[in-house]
Amino acid sequence: MMFLMNDFLPVSQDDLRARNIEQLDFVFVSGDAYVDHPSFAAALLGRWLEKHGYTVGIIPQPDFKNVEAFRVLGKPRLAFLVSAGAMDSMVSNYTANNKPRSEDAYAHGGVAGHRPDRALITYVAKCREAYKGVPVLIGGIEASLRRTTHYDYWSNKVRKSILLDSKADLLMYGMGEHSIIEIADLLNQGVPAREIRTVRGTCWWGSNGQLTIDNGKLVVNRKDVGSEVVAENVILLPSFEDISKETPESKIRFAESFVTQEQNTDALNADVLVEQADTRFVVQNPPALPLTTEELDSVHELGYTRRWHPMYDGPAENGKCGVPALSEVLFSLTSVRGCYGACSFCAITFHQGRRIQARSHESLVNEATELTNHPEFKGYINDVGGPTANFRQPACKKQIEHGVCKNRQCLGTEPCPNLEVDHSDYVELLGKLRAIPKVKKVFIRSGIRFDYLVMDKDKRFLEDLVRYHISGQLKVAPENSSDKILALMRKSTHKVYENFSKEYAEMNKKCGMKQYLVPYYIVAHPGAGLNEAIETALYLKKTGFVPDQIQDFYPTPGSLSTCQYYTELDPYSRDKDGKMKKIYVAKGARERRLQRAVIQFKKPENRMLVREALEKAGRKDLLSVLR
Numbered sequence: 011m012m013f014l015m016n017d018f019l020p021v022s023q024d025d026l027r028a029r030n031i032e033q034l035d036f037v038f039v040s041g042d043a044y045v046d047h048p049s050f051a052a053a054l055l056g057r058w059l060e061k062h063g064y065t066v067g068i069i070p071q072p073d074f075k076n077v078e079a080f081r082v083l084g085k086p087r088l089a090f091l092v093s094a095g096a097m098d099s100m101v102s103n104y105t106a107n108n109k110p111r112s113e114d115a116y117a118h119g120g121v122a123g124h125r126p127d128r129a130l131i132t133y134v135a136k137c138r139e140a141y142k143g144v145p146v147l148i149g150g151i152e153a154s155l156r157r158t159t160h161y162d163y164w165s166n167k168v169r170k171s172i173l174l175d176s177k178a179d180l181l182m183y184g185m186g187e188h189s190i191i192e193i194a195d196l197l198n199q200g201v202p203a204r205e206i207r208t209v210r211g212t213c214w215w216g217s218n219g220q221l222t223i224d225n226g227k228l229v230v231n232r233k234d235v236g237s238e239v240v241a242e243n244v245i246l247l248p249s250f251e252d253i254s255k256e257t258p259e260s261k262i263r264f265a266e267s268f269v270t271q272e273q274n275t276d277a278l279n280a281d282v283l284v285e286q287a288d289t290r291f292v293v294q295n296p297p298a299l300p301l302t303t304e305e306l307d308s309v310h311e312l313g314y315t316r317r318w319h320p321m322y323d324g325p326a327e328n329g330k331c332g333v334p335a336l337s338e339v340l341f342s343l344t345s346v347r348g349c350y351g352a353c354s355f356c357a358i359t360f361h362q363g364r365r366i367q368a369r370s371h372e373s374l375v376n377e378a379t380e381l382t383n384h385p386e387f388k389g390y391i392n393d394v395g396g397p398t399a400n401f402r403q404p405a406c407k408k409q410i411e412h413g414v415c416k417n418r419q420c421l422g423t424e425p426c427p428n429l430e431v432d433h434s435d436y437v438e439l440l441g442k443l444r445a446i447p448k449v450k451k452v453f454i455r456s457g458i459r460f461d462y463l464v465m466d467k468d469k470r471f472l473e474d475l476v477r478y479h480i481s482g483q484l485k486v487a488p489e490n491s492s493d494k495i496l497a498l499m500r501k502s503t504h505k506v507y508e509n510f511s512k513e514y515a516e517m518n519k520k521c522g523m524k525q526y527l528v529p530y531y532i533v534a535h536p537g538a539g540l541n542e543a544i545e546t547a548l549y550l551k552k553t554g555f556v557p558d559q560i561q562d563f564y565p566t567p568g569s570l571s572t573c574q575y576y577t578e579l580d581p582y583s584r585d586k587d588g589k590m591k592k593i594y595v596a597k598g599a600r601e602r603r604l605q606r607a608v609i610q611f612k613k614p615e616n617r618m619l620v621r622e623a624l625e626k627a628g629r630k631d632l633l634s635v636l637r
Contacts, residue, residue, distance in 0.1 A: 017315050018046055019056045020067040022082065035064040036194070037086040039137065041095030041102070041129045042116040042335075044070035044319040048310050049339040051093055051150055055190055057312040062191050064088075064198075070319070071117060074126040074133065080140035088197040090137040091190075092178070093150030094129035096335070098566060100164045103127055106562035107599055108164060115335040119326025127164075134176040145203035147193065148172065149182035154361045155568030157183045157213045158271065158285050158292060159250045161264070161576040163565040168254035168264070168576075171285065171292045173213050179203040181213040184361055185347065187309055188298040207240050210277065211298030218289045228282060228293065241282040241293070245270060250287035265581040265590060268573040275359050278413030300367045306347065307373035316340060316384070338392075341381055342455075345369050345439070346396035350405045350420035351459055352500045355535065357568035358397050364414045368402050371439050375446065382448035389448060394440065395456025400463060400471065402436045405429050421462060422500040431462060433471035444478060454479045460486050460510040461502035469517070476517045480525060484514070487530040490538065491549040498537040498580060498593065499571070504549075529555065533605040534596040535563045536574035540627040543605040547636055556612045562602055611636040 020026050020034070021044060036059060040052040048054045056066040067086075072079035095102065095116055102125055103111055114122040126132040130148050137146045156172035173181040180203050182189045189211035196206050207214050207230065222229045228241040253264040267285075274280040280296040301309065318333040325331050347367040349358045374394070381387055393399070404410055405420035406428040420426050443452045454475065463472060475484070488507040490496050496503060511527060518525050533543060550556050565572040574580060575595055583591040596602055604626070607619035617637070624632050 018044070018319055019053070019060070020065075020083065021070065021319060021321070023084075026067070026083065029065075031065050033085065033087050034067045034083055035059075035086065035088045035198075036066045036091050037083050038066055038068045038091045038093070039072060039080065039133050040068060040070050040093050041099055041125045041133070042070060042093075043118050043322060043333045044068050045333050045336050046315040046317055046319065047336060047339060048312070048314055048344065049342075050096065050335075051186075053314060054309060054312075055091070055186060057314070058187055058309060059190065059194060061308075061312060062194065064194055066091075071124045072133075072136070074129075074136060077136055077139045080133075080136045085141045086144060088194065089145040089147050089179075089203060090141075092130060092133045092137060092146060092148045094133075094152035095125060095150065098152045098155065099125050099127060099129035100162075101564070101566055104164060106564035107602065113334075115338075116333065117326075118322045118333060119328050119330035120334040121326045121328050121330075128175075130172055130178070131176045134178050138177070145179045145197065147180045147182060147203065148176055148178040149186050149190075151361060153181050154183040155357050155566070157181055157294060158247065158283070159253055159264075159267070159287065160567040161565065161572055162567070163572070163575075168250075168256075170250050170287045171213065171215075173215055173292055174287055174290060180206055182211055183213060183294075184211045184297050184363065185301070186211065186298070187301060187305065207293070208295065210295055213292055213294045215290050215292050218286075218291065221284075221291045221293070223284060228284060241295070244282045244284055245274070247271070247283055247285040249285065261577040261579060262590060265573055265577045265579050268570070269581050272359065272570065273416040275363060276365065276413035276416075277363070278411075279416065280413075297363060300348070300363065300365050303368060303370050306367055306369050310344065310369060310377065311373060341384070341387060341391055342393035343374050343377055343391060343443075344396055345374055345394050346398075346401060349397035349401060350414065351398050351401075351462075352419040352422040354498060354500045354574070355532065355563065355569050355571035356397075357566065360568040362397065364405075364420065365409055366401050366404050368435075371442055374439060375442050378443050378446055378449065382446060387448070389450030391443060391449060391452045393453060393455040394443060395454060397457070398462075399454050399456035399458050400433060400436055401459070402439070403430070403432065419500060421459065421502075423497050423502060425461070425465065425502075429465075431465045433463075433466055433468070437471050437474055440474060440479065451481070452479060453481065455485075457487060458484075461506045464506060464510045464513060469513075472513065472517050473521065476514070476521050476523060476525065483526045483528045485528045485530060486510070489530065489532050490535065490542065491546040492538070492542040495535055495538045495542050498574065499532075499535060527555075529557065530559075530561070531557060531609060532561045532563050533609060534602040536571055536578070536595045537580075537593045538563075538605065539594050539596060540601070540604060540608065540623050541629075543608040543623070544627060544629055544632065544636075547608045547611050548632075550609065551611075551636065556610060558610075560606055560609055562606065608636065 046053045059066045067083040113120045162169045228244045230238045248263040248267045277297040277299045283294040285292045348362045350364040491504045565575040578595045579590040604623040607616035608623045
């Protein structure tokens with residue numbers, strides 16, 4: 011049964027009076043408009059806290075220049091909870107080529123400009139100004155992926171932990187259901203926010219002298235009670251000063267720090283990490299434990315209205331109503347969290363983790379059945395998935411008891427021999443969803459790992475996918491055709507994609523259908539120069555497919571590819587002298603544009619750029635080919 015509650019969480023004083031709330035326990039400040047749907051963190055965590063007995067109000071996309079916007083719900087009893095929203099605010103506000111975006115899908119009417127750059131820093135400052143002395147806790151993707159020293163593409167600098175830059179009291183990283191309830195209970199018991207130091211999935215800070223590391227133990231030194239060991243098996247990362255100098259040695263240290271952090275992203279085997287910046291230390295506790303199936307079901311069964319708040323029913327500045335991001339998820343089902351796919355350019359490892367957490371069939375069928383009663387439902391479930399749709403179980407049984415391997419990837423370029431390939435649970439789930447009355451079609455639009463799919467000797471899922479779950483075309487992500495670049499991306503070899511293409515075509519023929527693959531490519535990924543772009547273009551010429559859309563590589567915090575981009579090193583490869591291998595990185599806007607033009611060589615507007623690229627690469631022999 012769904013956990014029923016009032017339609018929306020409070021957003022105004024009128025809402026508080028209607029609920030007879032004199033003072034809220036928490037005020038959630040969000041960089042997104044308020045949509046009451048589990049895909050939006052403010053709604054999910056707000057309802058989760060409410061289920062556990064706390065009152066929560068939301069200030070969505072406040073006027074960040076006006077402190078009064080942060081006082082609309084009054085002074086919270088326990089803390090402000092601050093998130094930049096579903097995306098890093100810089101990613102939300104700027105394209106991969108650092109141009110301002112014209113739209114914001116998470117804003118009223120899709121109007122850009124209502125979310126400040128570096129939103130966490132701005133919001134925390136305004137919360138402090140609004141009510142001095144109230145604890146401010148930060149979380150969400152911006153906090154999670156900037157929790158330690160990181161490269162910031164937009165300023166082209168290495169920045170300190172966002173915990174220090176924002177001056178927040180505590181940082182929650184990853185998926186926050188466990189952490190936020192434990193923190194709420196401690197605050198409610200009177201524990202000061204700055205003294206909450208043992209909660210999983212959090213980062214906290216202390217000054218030099220207050221914190222010391224002795225024989226791998228983290229010691230807090232307090233005048234009132236003396237010294238206290240708060241963590242053992244502590245790893246000291248290179249300091250901010252060591253990895254921010256932009257020297258070759260500093261970049262090596264940056265890469266080494268990244269590797270250590272990536273090796274400590276699993277809740278069962280991660281150590282405590284400590285990083286010094288000037289006279290302060292940031293302490294990262296191990297990740298929160300993954301949700302059980304029952305807990306994940308419960309989070310999604312909190313009586314969401316699945317609507318944007320009525321405040322957005324009227325037109326925004328551009329005359330449009332509502333919040334565009336809702337349309338992408340309104341009739342979709344989130345079935346899993348986590349991903350062991352290992353893609354270098356993806357930060358899910360640092361945020362959701364590599365272990366799969368799956369909802370039960372019963373919960374998903376119940377949610378789908380409720381969707382069929384929605385007045386706008388037309389018979390189509392748009393997606394059943396998560397970061398990777400066809401992962402519904404741990405990569406291997408060992409992960410359940412011991413966590414993921416620190417020094418080995420599950421899939422990536424060379425799949426682990428212990429990887430268990432099995433689509434049977436997903437096939438069964440999809441069959442149940444297709445059988446629901448009023449459901450005409452169940453689509454799969456989350457990413458499908460075709461390399462995992464072709465490893466499955468049982469072709470039932472591929473057949474069901476072709477017969478029932480796509481319409482005319484299937485989007486897949488080979489990303490590149492060069493095995494050298496695919497290895498840097500931790501993707502399977504191009505031969506695997508070709509094998510999948512063949513299997514897909516044969517299955518369509520068997521099913522009497524004619525459906526196409528739409529491959530997705532990234533240009534200017536670290537390691538890729540003009541020659542690699544030409545290699546991909548020649549492959550596309552051979553296959554007869556030239557993509558309309560291509561993604562420029564975007565160096566966002568928290569990914570291996572961003573580490574490669576900044577350092578121009580591959581942290582996991584060594585040359586004959588035992589040093590990290592250097593890699594080429596296209597950093598100028600011009601070359602990125604040339605690489606894109608070469609891959610989209612059929613576009614008339616790219617003709618001169620293709621010529622320039624081929625001449626620059628010494629491949630004028632291809633002028634008559636790539637046209």
